[in-house]
Amino acid sequence: MSLPSYAHGASPVPLLGETIGTNLRRTVEQFGERDALVVRHQNFRATYCELWELVERAARGLISRGVKTGDRMGIWAPNRFEWVVLQYATARIGAILVNINPAYKAIELEYALNKSGVALLCLARGFRQTDYLAILSEVRDRCPALRAALVIDNDWNALLADADSVSEEQFAGVEGKLQFDDPVNIQYTSGTTGFPKGATLSHHNILNNAFFTAEGLGYTERDRVCVPVPFYHCFGMVLGNLACTTHGACIVVPAESFDPLAVLETVQQERCTSLYGVPTMFIAELNHPRFGEFDLSSLRTGITAGAPCPIEVMKQIQTRMHMREITNVCGMTETSPASTQTGRDDPLEKRVATVGRPFPHAEIKIIDPVTGAIVPRGVPGEQCTRGYMVMLGYWEDPDATARAIDSTGWMHTGDLAIMDDEGYVSIVGRLKDVIIRGGENVYPREVEEFLHTIPGVAEAQVIGVPCPKYGEEVMAWVRLRVGETLTGDDLFAACHGRIATYKIPRHWKFVDTFPMTVTGKVQKFRMRELATAELRGASA
Template structure:
């Protein structure tokens, strides 16, 4: 999450005579682990075998860590029988199911590269991802929301219903040969998940276990597709080493090893929030993951928190807003040690409600990005954020950060600029995209995030927004996030995005795109009056547009570039 801060005050502070350059290397307190995900699973199963690894409430089942290892090895051995070789890509296209977790672990034990796919992808999106990453096998759900996965695949590869399982030859998705469905019903050209689980004999499993040493921590293990807020999604390749240590350090900062925690996890598993902050953190610290539903439902999430006595809750700001409304209506007897919020900016009002209405002891936030695998800035465990909405995020261990200007030079502490990160967890590359890799990842190891940041000497990081979102109005730099945080406090505004639109004299002007409450009749004059005394004159919007909804990615992030395109088409 972007840490809450008063950017106006920070920018004033930055104008003082500060000469120290914005660079920090947060040295780790202990060495990193040089093991694979599969070896980590084995270690956790040996120590905490009878502890529940995952509870799938909506499937009415659970697995202990020992059972998870056993199922993963059976499936991994079966993958070998299906002629999947080391480094082959296997796509996981499903909502939050027990089988998702098993498949991820099986890929790690088999040396495959798991490709995490958004469960609501439509035909054109799944076709793009299969071809982009060269997926050889696909594990998919049966149905989710309005999606029938088999029918979607048939629309891309009609050859599927006329071939034997594992023998697909499609003209549109040439790499895909094998489709495994998480279902009991039989569909032509596909395997069923449980059918594949039963393929492996005890000797197959024993051979699989013996070959674990042949998988290196430096091997690629997964591809996360970026959210696509600025165009076509790209696939970031991470290694076992990066995933293992990211999960360990995130959980360490949250102090998860102090006791056994049960984590309510409504966030989607395919996302880095679910995969790394969720699964990898829980695996490192022997925490239990609770999956309330296959897709987010506030009522069922609240049921899971209450019935499973969850001590930690994960969620995005939108999820928490819905959960708060549900709890206000139901008033359930719940409490938790920790609420972790990430994925988008939050307002102080929302954080106050999380603490009060959900009866949370502490708040915890984090900022990271797909290309870094881990959190770059994360809240520290202090007593100061107990029952307080103020959260400050600090540089994570084993990470170097710096802030630079448009010329690539370091700016002083307290001055806005582009955040760059160099660390053990930076992606290896964008899969099959050397040009985009070279744009973001330098030969010196520094990854340019494209995010604007203010770095403090104490290691605190305050994110202002995307570099491309910055508006230059009459020579003045305007940061949309600062304006958005003021406007969202207006009682009639539900959601707001600030963008720059062309202006003949000023170059750009500030345009507020808003979703407002029904019958509120908000005018530009109202907005100007509301902002006076809160923002400098050049930051106050001179244009406003009302939207019924904003264009979003399939993971729910607002696509500002599409807002700009929409306004351009309307000749604004």
């Protein structure tokens, strides 16, 4: 009889029972003179002692401006050193940092501010072509909880100066009352599946998730971690910033937003040992026309996360980018975010074809999405996660929380996964992404993996679209390599006889880009909307 699809990440290393501020203090005591933060596009460098001093002054400045424990403070900015300072400053006074997507427009900003009750908004003047000040002016009268706004570009020095009006004793009194189960962060889900909800995370949630991520990567104070992913998302602020500071490693920020050339330049100049990204970022770096000019030999490890990484891409990361110890991490905002990770010394097959085994102190089970019963190993089902990393809930949304976390504490992820006999998990798709074509289940990930093996294909995404005959039909969106001229007929011929006929895409769409969130996740729900409208228009 096959084992059930359940595994527990047993660990001899205990969970950290402390706040983020307490953890940072210990790192500063150990590694105070080592680099803590390098932000290349701002020419900013700080040791741990210097970062600690900045964090304390910002924290006292926030207190002077009326920010209290439990208040929500929004941050709306691309990656910059002030973002990192405010992340730790809010944690040290017990304010709840509300991460606001840099790509938000007026309606989305208004929703996030009102839903979470932001009292103080710290914002950049703008990002790319978006004028944040104009957008804020448009919505501010409709945000009754918003007491004040602080424009980082204009008011940063004034905030630090305000620290003088708050004594060290007053600050220590505030910090000393904090508990590690207190909420410290609200993150709005990235929108790959629709309307965002505010996942509420505690010190205990994200500090431990960061710590065990760093343990899995083998971080020490000698590591320098290139973080090109946005801070507003768990990947950047937890697996990036917090993971570094739990182990005394250096956070290295290449640009305010993702730029493949800036990443390559930064890795070489700062001798980074670790690099993060979603698969589309690694693809952009590998395909950059100047890739061969850069010495990336300092790299040894890193993380690919946010979306399944095609096997061929993973192999190139390991070889061409020297990241022999690259790890896959999988999870979601609601699980702080990581729940599985591959090991740095796992066999190549496991590191390219799975997202690893359960995190230390985490439980994973795979269930039948209809009956809720645990399925045997090797059988696909919905992945559920339980443990310290599961969020406190969706902010002021008990109904959505109850739909996501069941009565026994399991977070239902919506991921379709398979667990093998050794406890490794492979993601085969999303529950909402499974294509049911004439009664046959087609898993987009499987088709995408095959399409990535076809010469000339740079990237492929597979979705289901309505079909009167079969209910759904398979469609592939394909981005070709520069100079390639493949057609749908060419790709069909490459598939024929190599994968089952019902899995071969019936529709092909050639694109230069895909609809994406700011974190680089492909929005398949948006692809389905666009494709369905186009197909209906073509048949009209």
